[in-house]
Amino acid sequence: MKNKTIKLKSRPVGMPLISDFITVEESLPEAGSGEILLKAIYISVDPYLRGKMSGTKDPRFELDKPIASKLIAEVVESKNEKFKKGDYVSGYLDWKEYQVSDGAGIQQVDAKAASLSAYLGVLGVTGLSAYFALLEIGKPKPGETLVVSGAAGAVGSIAGQIGKIMGCRVVGIAGTDEKKELLITKFGFDAAINYRTTLDIEVAIAASCPNGVDIYFDNVGGEISDAVISNMNKYGRIAVCGSISNYNDTEQALSPSLLPLVVYKFLTIQGFLIADFAEKFPEGIAQLSTWLNEGKLTYSETIIDGFTNLPKAFIGLFEGRNEGKMLVKI
Amino acid sequence: MKNKTIKLKSRPVGMPLISDFITVEESLPEAGSGEILLKAIYISVDPYLRGKMSGTKDPRFELDKPIASKLIAEVVESKNEKFKKGDYVSGYLDWKEYQVSDGAGIQQVDAKAASLSAYLGVLGVTGLSAYFALLEIGKPKPGETLVVSGAAGAVGSIAGQIGKIMGCRVVGIAGTDEKKELLITKFGFDAAINYRTTLDIEVAIAASCPNGVDIYFDNVGGEISDAVISNMNKYGRIAVCGSISNYNDTEQALSPSLLPLVVYKFLTIQGFLIADFAEKFPEGIAQLSTWLNEGKLTYSETIIDGFTNLPKAFIGLFEGRNEGKMLVKI
Incomplete structure (x- = not known):
């Protein structure tokens, strides 16, 4: 054999x-x-x-x-x-x-x-990444606005649902109308944007986030992230969990410089490393299992x-x- | 009158x-x-x-x-x-x-x-900014490498000296040979770079930081910051205290996109707001005064x-x- x-x-x-x-x-x-x-x-x-x-x-x-x-x-x-x-x-x-x-x-x-x-x-690295990146870097508070890019993906769809559990307004960005629909109907997001059919993503985010963006859970990088970040509120937190739009780049992409915004808005931008939270995995798995069993989380x-x-x-x-x-x- | x-x-x-x-x-x-x-x-x-x-x-x-x-x-x-x-x-x-x-x-x-x-x-907002941004965002550890931009400026020159007190290798970036000289002779930096006369700032930083950059204390933004950040080590911390190169921009400057680096190197980039540390001002002033009186700090x-x-x-x-x-x- x-x-x-x-x-x-x-x-x-x-x-x-x-x-x-x-x-x-x-x-x-x-x-x-x-x-x-x-x-x-x-x-x-x-x-x-x-x-x-x-x-x-x-x-x-x-x-x-x-x-x-x-x-x-x-x-x-x-x-x-x-x-x-x-x-x-x-x-x-x-x-x-x-x-x-x-x-x-x-x-x-x-x-x-x-x-x-x-x-x-949901009970592996995917769910744990969503859980720890959102809670430990994003630090969501009830009433805040969370934007998730790559929202219909494995990590994004869980991050958005945890944001809802935490009492946030949650807006998802995805790349097809089917995914956009799923974000609302299956995952309970408050609003969703199809970046491929939106004329001006920055304007679309502003319209979906009337109180601005407090937390950005980023899976994609690139122009989508530039547009979200320009809508950030003061003291905003950006959990950078992936940059899939850049992974196949053969040279470094150009973006509007972030540093002036970081200064003016006192932003925190942090790259997420799951290994930093290894000691808390059992806690994370237990909480994710509870939410699954309570029907608060779907995947x-x-x-x-x-x-x-x-x-x-x-x-x-x-x-x-x-x-x-x-x-x-x- | x-x-x-x-x-x-x-x-x-x-x-x-x-x-x-x-x-x-x-x-x-x-x-x-x-x-x-x-x-x-x-x-x-x-x-x-x-x-x-x-x-x-x-x-x-x-x-x-x-x-x-x-x-x-x-x-x-x-x-x-x-x-x-x-x-x-x-x-x-x-x-x-x-x-x-x-x-x-x-x-x-x-x-x-x-x-x-x-x-x-040194005993006002300037010194306190250097003190809290370096210690609370930069979290310097002995043996780490700290790069300071705008290093001969009010905040930068103090941040670099505090980095030395904390046991870091400290490299400063400034815009004249006179300032570069002062960084070494007056402020005790380990190395200094004149960005105006350096052919390739990224290469110059790499040469001055043989172990890479662990902490970047940024006062300037722009191309200098792009060059420092591309030399950051994993788990690097960037305290963004100013972005003077951008303050007079009439449109948003373009930079190599930071987000992929944030992901790959698990960087933390944080905008500094002195008001966040108001309760600790007396502690900061006391420590800065002590260092001044001990001759560890000059301005x-x-x-x-x-x-x-x-x-x-x-x-x-x-x-x-x-x-x-x-x-x-x-």
């Missing part, structure tokens, strides 16, 4: 191409003493992987080595006493159908408490079938092809 | 002009019951006044009304029991040779503890003589004509 793996063939320049990846067949590995054999079930594709491919984000992926991201896997053979056959686990693992692990960094997941895929989304997934579709799913992130968390089911 | 006052004649567009100001003579005011008559001794000119003139900074100055800034004055007549003739005071007051006040917002200053002018500089002043030279002194700030705090002696 052969085992497929996907390796980085060339570092993407600009938009990643299918040809930057290569699918290779290798022999099925065997679990040695203390090891487990894992069968991938869901593999997460995420925008931050782009930086690790081009080498701007550490640790970078090496050429001719497998890509890695967060996986949900089933233990199909165990020679490690901490795991037994049939367990479901999550971990930062290679893009392989089957792989062995010594169990380091591998967590058990409870398939009864939530759907397996939720552990890569979307876009699930692509088939291991070999991983590169296509990843590239789809930059084409706005996902609603919510993008996953590949093996 | 006539009393001179300087009023805002027109809102500056671009670089302020002498003709944006008008000197008017009016009759000498008289102190009523509960009031004091003040004679200006030193008047502070500061870059932030530019925003209040054009109306981008609140509260703005009104046309045909006096400009106001921080003054040191002598009480020449008192009908207020809290003050007596001969007292020296400081306060946010009009640009007038003489004026009356009911004493609200007026502080006594101790002419024996420090020179009168120091209360507009520069550029003192221009003559009330009617106030507009010229103010405009000089944007031409880099000051070394340290710019004051007008009446």
Whole structure:
């Protein structure tokens, strides 16, 4: 039996191409003493992987080595006493159908408490990023206005809902009318803007935010962010969680200089690093689970079938092809 | 006896002009019951006044009304029991040779503890801005590298010295070779860069900061800031205390977009508002006085003589004509 793996063939320049990846067949590995054999079930594709491919984000992926991201896997053979056959686990693992692990960094997941895929989304890094970036950097107060870019995405849709739970007016920005509609009807945003069909995004934001913008949860960067930031109120907080509009740039984009606004409006702009909050993960997961069970939080997934579709799913992130968390089911 | 006052004649567009100001003579005011008559001794000119003139900074100055800034004055007549003739005071007051006040917002200053002018500089808003912006936003740790722009200016020269006291490597950026020399010899910076004679400021900063930049104390904005920020280390902190290169812009300047760097390097960029630290002013003044008396802190002043030279002194700030705090002696 052969085992497929996907390796980085060339570092993407600009938009990643299918040809930057290569699918290779290798022999099925065997679990040695203390090891487990894992069968991938869901593999997460995420925008931050782009930086690790081009080498701007550490640790970078090496050429001719497998890509890695967060996986949900089933233990199909165990020679490690901490795991037994049939367990479901999550971990930062290679893009392989089957792989062995010594169990380091591998967590058990409870398939009864939530759907397996939720552990890569709302109860995983995605949900925790939304939770900590909004609460710890955004510091939302009731009655304030929160704007979320990439609002129909995995992190954005959760950030917006948490903003509503915190009592904010929440305005989302997305790239299709369908997503705009979902923000209102499914995720309970107060207003939504389709930036692709809006003549003047800055004016549209001003119209949707009659009291200005107090908190900006940024997933996209670029012109959308420039427009939001020019609508910020004094003492505004900007949680920068992603900059997907820039990830494929081959040279540095130009924007209106932010620093004068930072001075005049006493803004705080902070890059979000999930690792800073590792100690609080259990608290975050508990709160997110509670909200899920109370029906205060809902989430979307876009699930692509088939291991070999991983590169296509990843590239789809930059084409706005996902609603919510993008996953590949093996 | 006539009393001179300087009023805002027109809102500056671009670089302020002498003709944006008008000197008017009016009759000498008289102190009523509960009031004091003040004679200006030193008047502070500061870059932030530019925003209040054009109306981008609140509260703005009104046309045909006096400009106001921080003054040191002598009480020449008192009908207020809290003050007596001969007292020296400081306060946010009009640009007038003489004026009356009911004493609200007026502080006594101790002419024996420090020179009168120091209360507009190192022991005033200038020193306190350097102190709180560096310590509270910059959070310097021993061994880290601090870069200060506008380093020979009033705030910058103090911020750099506090960085040295905190154990940082301190690199200053200034606009003349004379200032560059002063940064090293007078203020004890480890390295200095003259941005006007440097071919590539980004490369010069990299060369002066072999371990990268951990903290950037920004007084200037613009291309200098772009160059510093591109040299920031992960987890870098940027205290934005001024943006003098932009204050006279008539349209928004373009810069390389900051947001991708904020994401990749987990930067924090924060606008500094001295009012946020008002409760800690006594602590800050006490610490600054201690350092002054211990000889750990030195300061520069550029003192221009003559009330009617106030507009010229103010405009000089944007031409880099000051070394340290710019004051007008009446």
